[in-house]
Amino acid sequence: xxxxxxxxxxxxxxxxxxxxxxxxxxxxxxxxxxxxxxxxxxxxxxxxxxxxxxxxxxxxxxxxxxxxxxxxxxxxxxxxxxxxxxxxxxxxxxxxxxxxxxxxxxxxxxxxxxxxxxxxxxxx
Amino acid sequence: xxxxxxxxxxxxxxxxxxxxxxxxxxxxxxxxxxxxxxxxxxxxxxxxxxxxxxxxxxxxxxxxxxxxxxxxxxxxxxxxxxxxxxxxxxxxxxxxxxxxxxxxxxxxxxxxxxxxxxxxxxxxxxxxxxxxxxxxxxxxxxxxxxxxxxxxxxxxxxxxxxxxxxxxxxxxxxxxxxxxxxxxxxxxxxxxxxxxxxxxxxxxxxxxxxxxxxxxxxxxxxxxxxxxxxxxxxxxxxxxxxxxxxxxxxxxxxxxxxxxxxxxxxxxxxxxxxxxxxxxxxxxxxxxxxxxxxxxxxxxxxxxxxxxxxxxxxxxxxxxxxxxxxxxxxxxxxxxxxxxxxxxxxxxxxxxxxxxxxxxxxxxxxxxxx
Numbered sequence: 001x002x003x004x005x006x007x008x009x010x011x012x013x014x015x016x017x018x019x020x021x022x023x024x025x026x027x028x029x030x031x032x033x034x035x036x037x038x039x040x041x042x043x044x045x046x047x048x049x050x051x052x053x054x055x056x057x058x059x060x061x062x063x064x065x066x067x068x069x070x071x072x073x074x075x076x077x078x079x080x081x082x083x084x085x086x087x088x089x090x091x092x093x094x095x096x097x098x099x100x101x102x103x104x105x106x107x108x109x110x111x112x113x114x115x116x117x118x119x120x121x122x123x124x
Numbered sequence: 125x126x127x128x129x130x131x132x133x134x135x136x137x138x139x140x141x142x143x144x145x146x147x148x149x150x151x152x153x154x155x156x157x158x159x160x161x162x163x164x165x166x167x168x169x170x171x172x173x174x175x176x177x178x179x180x181x182x183x184x185x186x187x188x189x190x191x192x193x194x195x196x197x198x199x200x201x202x203x204x205x206x207x208x209x210x211x212x213x214x215x216x217x218x219x220x221x222x223x224x225x226x227x228x229x230x231x232x233x234x235x236x237x238x239x240x241x242x243x244x245x246x247x248x249x250x251x252x253x254x255x256x257x258x259x260x261x262x263x264x265x266x267x268x269x270x271x272x273x274x275x276x277x278x279x280x281x282x283x284x285x286x287x288x289x290x291x292x293x294x295x296x297x298x299x300x301x302x303x304x305x306x307x308x309x310x311x312x313x314x315x316x317x318x319x320x321x322x323x324x325x326x327x328x329x330x331x332x333x334x335x336x337x338x339x340x341x342x343x344x345x346x347x348x349x350x351x352x353x354x355x356x357x358x359x360x361x362x363x364x365x366x367x368x369x370x371x372x373x374x375x376x377x378x379x380x381x382x383x384x385x386x387x388x389x390x391x392x393x394x395x396x397x398x399x400x401x402x403x404x405x406x407x408x409x410x411x412x413x414x415x416x417x418x419x420x421x422x423x424x425x426x427x428x429x430x431x432x433x434x435x436x437x438x439x440x441x442x443x444x445x446x447x448x449x450x451x452x453x454x455x456x457x458x459x460x461x462x463x464x465x466x467x468x469x470x471x472x473x474x475x476x477x478x479x480x481x482x483x484x485x486x487x488x489x490x491x492x493x494x
Contacts, residue, residue: 032163032165033446036444058163058354058443061423
């Protein structure tokens with residue numbers, strides 16, 4: 001199992017050919033209190049780097065981009081009832097959706113946890 | 125970002141904001157806290173439950189002196205200023221010749237002068253406007269040496285009463301010169317959150333002392349601009365530059381209550397003929413509350429459409445109301461669609477979101493009525 005991060009602060013955890021996607025804990029801190037999440041419908045084909053979901057905090061709406069390409073196989077229904085799960089567990093219970101990777105080689109271009117931490121610190 | 129912040133102005137409480145770990149953003153030319161570590165949602169809820177302290181020192185505090193500053197000011201605003209008793213205050217509007225709103229402001233009869241509080245982004249404009257239009261009649265002084273704080277919420281009276289006992293029973297929309305731990309202050313029972321509360325004006329050198337004393341009270345938390353915005357939106361109050369501007373009249377904006385009875389009859393303010401006509405015959409569009417269905421917010425500039433998908437207006441403020449526990453918005457719609465409960469479609473990211481015209485405020489205002 002590997003977890004990878006993008007420069008747009010999404011993460012993808014890969015098991016087999018299935019990736020679980022969410023926003024990083026750093027991102028949820030920046031967003032503030034999340035009040036609504038718009039998730040992609042099951043069956044939608046996502047392209048790496050293209051819009052996949054929208055997260056709305058008290059402050060603003062922000063796009064969430066697909067960290068890798070693939071077909072959506074599940075959306076996190078819990079977020080509909082309780083969007084604050086994104087704040088409480090951005091990298092655990094607050095996941096957004098799962099997809100079946102169409103091009104696993106895309107993972108090579110993403111950052112591992114250590115590289116992402118360094119990236120975030122470099123931005124501060 | 126660092127480059128921009130170098131040119132930003134700061135308030136007398138700036139170092140306290142940094143110490144409190146406020147998240148600073150540019151607002152109206154000032155480096156201001158949008159939130160503290162508590163976060164917008166909890167800051168909002170805290171203000172409605174207990175008391176919140178807001179730094180509003182960026183706003184313009186202005187003194188008008190002269191032979192009859194009330195009569196002079198009435199030539200620029202539609203409020204009854206001459207009828208304002210000493211120590212009383214009123215919300216009013218600077219208008220242009222088309223009846224459009226140049227700014228909204230508070231006017232207090234401070235006895236030997238009028239005391240005005242105007243929006244930060246408009247203070248230079250307002251001062252220039254008054255100096256030009258009231259030349260020879262009043263002296264206009266921008267009081268840059270003053271700070272302004274708002275203490276808002278149901279516990280505000282109990283808290284401020286510990287320092288200024290008379291404050292606890294002063295009337296809503298009244299003004300009281302007082303001392304706070306020996307420091308001279310001007311207190312008004314007013315604010316912009318829909319809650320009971322106060323605005324406290326003091327010399328900028330005393331602001332931090334007063335703020336620290338208030339924050340040391342267990343009911344009080346520091347509150348940023350983010351919660352200030354969601355609080356005033358739930359209370360149905362307009363934000364200048366968003367919900368009202370030079371293109372909106374007081375009648376369109378639903379601010380008829382700011383058009384004093386005598387002034388409606390006598391006129392003598394800019395745009396009077398247009399406003400008089402709109403009062404009699406209705407305005408072509410109205411500011412209304414908008415309640416989206418579900419949890420998805422409809423934000424500023426969202427198109428408002430009728431049931432057939434025809435555009436009937438636009439959202440001017442929108443977000444999530446933490447106390448309403450639902451998305452809330454306001455905007456302008458054509459008059460035919462302005463009745464409460466009229467169904468609308470909100471075009472959010474290209475998709476229609478169902479909603480309806482709703483009564484405002486979204487949460488009941490709880491001003492002190494004695």
